[in-house]
Amino acid sequence: MNKEWSEQNKRMQSLIKKADTFNEGKDVLFELRNDLMNTMLSFKDDLDREDYDAMPFMNADGYHSKNIAYSLWHIFRIEDIVANTLVCGDEEILFSGKYQSRINSPIITTGNELVKGQISDFTKQLDIDELYSYIADVKKCTENIIRNLTFNDLKIKVMNERREELKALSVVSSDENAVWLIDYWCNKDLRGLIQMPFSRHWIMHTEACLRIKNKLK
Template sequence: MDNELIELCSKIKEEISNENTFHLGIENLLLLRKQLFNAILQLKAELCRDDFNAMPFIGKDGFHSKTIAYSIWHIFRIEDIVSHTLINGDVQIFFSENFQERIGSPIITTGNELVKQRIGDFSEKLDLEALYQYSTKVKANTEFMLKNLVFADLKRSFTIEDKLRLESLCVVSQSDNAKWLIDYWCGEDLKGLILMPFSKHWMAHIYACMLIRNKLYSK
């Protein structure tokens, strides 16, 4: 990942931690997300549909062992779940706008439970245009929420009721690869969620997508 983006991510953490620079930190977070989302859009412009299902690093350790289509799904399912169900307490875009049917996904979860070729098989089923539409809507809704935060909101913590609400929707698998997610999210305050699902999580998976793209076209 570009060193400038890594430095910007560190800068955001410092800025949102200080009431005097909080709003500047949010502005920089939106800038970071714009640059990262542009990278996702660039993949769509550059690659053919089959490239989004490719697994050149299958069997390796790391996010690059998955597919680009899966990575996009995973980033924005997590963001939709965290932003709407956990933070806002309202309905996920995935459900309110019928994106399971539109995308053609056999699952409603984050996808953490999928491994190896199951990831490739899952990726082939997805309508890429609808997946990009979903990603765009989730991003926009999260950013509307971020723009309306105040510094005091960062200390907001989450309750057992929040955890039970997440569990009731069955949007996180009970597999060992996934079931820890709800405890992790509910164990963070709002600041922690801003710094992981809404920024660092993007960076990690988009970097993995770049590794896949580069491997596919390295010859």
């Protein structure tokens, strides 16, 4: 893991454990997310459209076996689902912003169910500029939610009715590679969700994207 990002993440986790440093911890989280977002935005200058679909490590184990467009979609679909459906009980940005049609996505799920060639078949259909608009809107929304959290909120777990709403939306595939996410998220408190998916999940997939980019360039 990138040493600087790892240290930021560790520092944030330490700070949000205490009430008197909680707000400082949120600031560190936002700094980390801004650094990671800047890396994602840099791809727009460094990559051609077809590079977003390239899978140079298709047969490997790990996040780098996907492609960059998939990774962007996946990071922010998960964040949109968790922040809005599970934490707030609000409409997801994908739906309120009519982003499925804008991005031209054939799916509304996280994409966990897709494997190998299915991934590039999916991402070749995406409007990358609209995908970047989506990720910016999701990031802004999530950070507004986090900004309004109090220290005591961190112990709150996902309400059961929101779990049921999540299932009803069909935004997590019933495929075995995806359906486990529901229990994974719903068994966490808000502090756990700040780690996964609002920080560490970003790091892992951004590092995978950099590995793909470096292989291509």
